[in-house]
Amino acid sequence: MTDAAPGLDAARLATLGEAALDDALRTFADAHGAAALPALHDLAAGAAGRAVRRGARRALYRLAQRGVASPAAPAARPIVERGVEHAARAWISGVDGHGSRAVWIVFEGAYGAATLCSLILNDTVGVVDAAGGAITKKRLEAELAALRASQKLPWVELDPARAVGLVAEALALHRARATAPPAAFARWAPRFGGAAPAPVPELQAPDPALVERAA
Template sequence: MSGPASYRPLLDAALADPATGVDRLAALPPDELDAALREGVHERGEAVLPLVTALAERGAGPTRRIAKRVLYRLAQSGITPPARETRPVIGRRPERPLRAWLSGIDGSGSRAAWILFEGGYGGLALCSVILNDVEGVMEVAGGEITKKRLETELARLRASQKLPWVELPPEHVIARVSEALALHPARGTGPPPEFSRWQRVFQSTGPGTGADVAPAGENPSVDQTSAPTNDPLLAERAAQLFHLPELMGWFLDPESVQSDAVKLMEARSSRLILSDQIKAEREAAIVTQVLERELTDEARRRWAKRLTEMALIFQMTARPDAAALARAAAGQLMDAGRGIQHIPFARGLAQRALEVASEVASGRISAGDVRRHPPERARSPQ
């Protein structure tokens, strides 16, 4: 090849078939490659840009240097390769919940929840919250966590918790958090400031699975039969639930029935009322007064909700009988046509509250130790 014209067939072939043409051009001696590219730029202009760019990227040694010089000359004349779309080395994925846990509900309507999230770059973060069905989100903590640390914390939790602690689908637990958050606007409050770091995560996440961190076996499923039932025979036995360790703290707030407890103590110790039947009737009347005053429609719905949530806990801890009793008691509380005084579980709530209030009045226990109302959250600034 002695002159520029002799490179024209080679350039034409390379433009027609770039896959093999680039390799054929790269095989030329450096001076001939330089001459061929100069001729191509002179006659074809921008059309040879893909060939030169490929040589600059795939060539080695002199081939790459020659191609880069040609690209520089093209750039000086205003011809540049199109900008490439760049992507980050590690793509950020949306956060997603992997696993979640819920505790049982205590007598004040509070429970704990853990939600394990996978972060945008694959790391794990654990959000721990205390939820209350009156006040909303009470406490928030958490942060980044490793798989090993998570298992350690779970083992410690199972060993120390007084209430049962079960793993549930993340969407179920997130729904409970959402319910708690929805309570704040009506009360003029907001969640703790610590929740702000999790706000975006809860809003942006969708249901997810995490096979890499999920426990062995199948993921737990929520039994849809935890809804209230209409079973009068079971409901008559619902007071048996108060003997379960998880429900030992379930009773109406003793402070709200303190005066009623004093009346009950006076009736029991009165020397004027000698008949046991009359004393029993007097006690029943006091209990009914407490029920009608304290268990409003809203309170009935709240206690029914607590029972259905505990029914799910009982089911997942292999106690179907307790779950059935809880559902039946919830069914009676949700029945607006049933008088509150005719609901055995409700009477149990009142009777236990009166007994505890009597202990407080006698000075045997502290009122603060048995208070059932959660501490009110500070009002949000207007």
Template sequence: MVRVMAETRERIEAALSSIDARDHTDLPRLIDEIHNLPPQASREMIRQLGREAGDKILVLLTLITKSRDTDLALVAVETMASIKSLESALALQEIIKTASDKKLRKEAKRSLYRMKMAGVEVEELTEEETPSPERELMPRPRQALVSHIDGVGGRLIWIVMERPLGALSLVALGITDTEGIKECLDVNLGKKRLKQELERIWKMEDLTVVEVPATYGQLLVREAYQRNLKAGIEPPLEYKKWQKAMEEGEISDTSPLIYRELQQEEVRFKAALLLEFVDFLSLPEFSSWFFELDSVATYALELLEARQSKIILSDWARREREARIIGKAVEGLFSGDYPFLFKRRLEEMAYILWKTDRREEAKKALAAALALGEDGDQSLREHPLISAMVLRSLNLAIQTIVAGSSKM
């Protein structure tokens, strides 16, 4: 037993010597080894490490307070009180705020009081700072990646969730801005496997992926869920176990990320940018930005009929006739809340372009977004990007219609 204790102690000390306070996924295994020691031996080891390691052991002690062994957790709290530092006092405050075990919170309060008597000063906790004890076990977003948005407002979101004792899960969601969360998958991963999985995501073909703040990824998921509710569409069952964690915490800044990089005034009044919007449609990320055949078939047939008409018109009159058809299509397609959705797509895509070092294209995308809806339907009909996108959709629809007719 002495040999087992010595080996366990050596492994813990080796881990403590290189630990990063934000990355302690290897320690849960060591905690299990401490649990497997006889009760008296495990308690003595914790106390001895506390005396010798000081603040460095706080990460380990904090994890032990969240373990299944209440007696050992109480010893960890007691040991924290022997480390008379501000960091230890703050760790005790966190236990008081979040621990679900009443005995543990009571012991933490006693330990904190003893530290105050020893001269360690910390701010008093208020009732407002004391959240529900269940937050102790609440997974928290640690990292988030998002893909570009496709032509129907769909994108992928990956969120790394940190669970109790440093365990990690990768939650992958497929969302659209009209129907909300369509897919949800999750997998539990170790640090090494997570790194490999994220590298695989970065290298996925036909997807442009960028990292966003973890809370912003959380915000996008919340917004998507609200669309589920609005559309009356049930989210996937797999999402249910993450829903509470996704809704936990307040997100103060909910504006699109591009506004943290660019000011509206910087691009709003640059008319030259508006004239170059059609360049977007040649970018890989915009290749699917067109309307499906079912939604444009009526307008496409009208445009096809105009082009095949045997009535002789001047070039100007022919262009005017096509422009009227395109304008009518714009009014029909960009109705309801679609202009708002389209604006948000452009804002999100502007950030994708910005983060992939296409700064001028990002400015154009933001300018296109800001130009939407300022003058009602007139601004929609005269918006170069919208006109180009609708014309592309009509031309693709005409190709499909003609190809179908030739086979009959």
């Protein structure tokens, strides 16, 4: 017997024939309406016997046809949740004689997947070139090692937010000059939507010893 439905005895129901069982459950459902749902669900999932479980499911179906049903259960959350893509690491080269420098930004997204955005930024033009794609951590480290070995300009890691800000500055140049980044940048543009220009780095306090020496 259930608290939600006095008079519904699973043991007694198990002794009934199929027709009598169906009639008993139909009468019970008609009499109690939505209040019958907990007891019927218990019977449908319980150990009172196959006939009782099937009868309870039929009673639940008939109630559902009349618009009487339990609220849908919330969707189960995935074991591994899809992460929000974000800039996770970044590197920048020194500025060459034409005012250009390379910027690499690694975006991490769904399930830790990494995407490398490789850009060339110019101080007066904006975004000069764009490339990149999916990359593994192993390949990224190999690419960085090869780059450091072949590049004459300094190549250092920096705060990803600052790197994104440098791209925002380059895009602001395009807007000010009424120009557009190269077509190859289109696939990367959504990742920089709404990004703010990089803040100006704070000046470090001068070394007193150096100031005294220069005096």
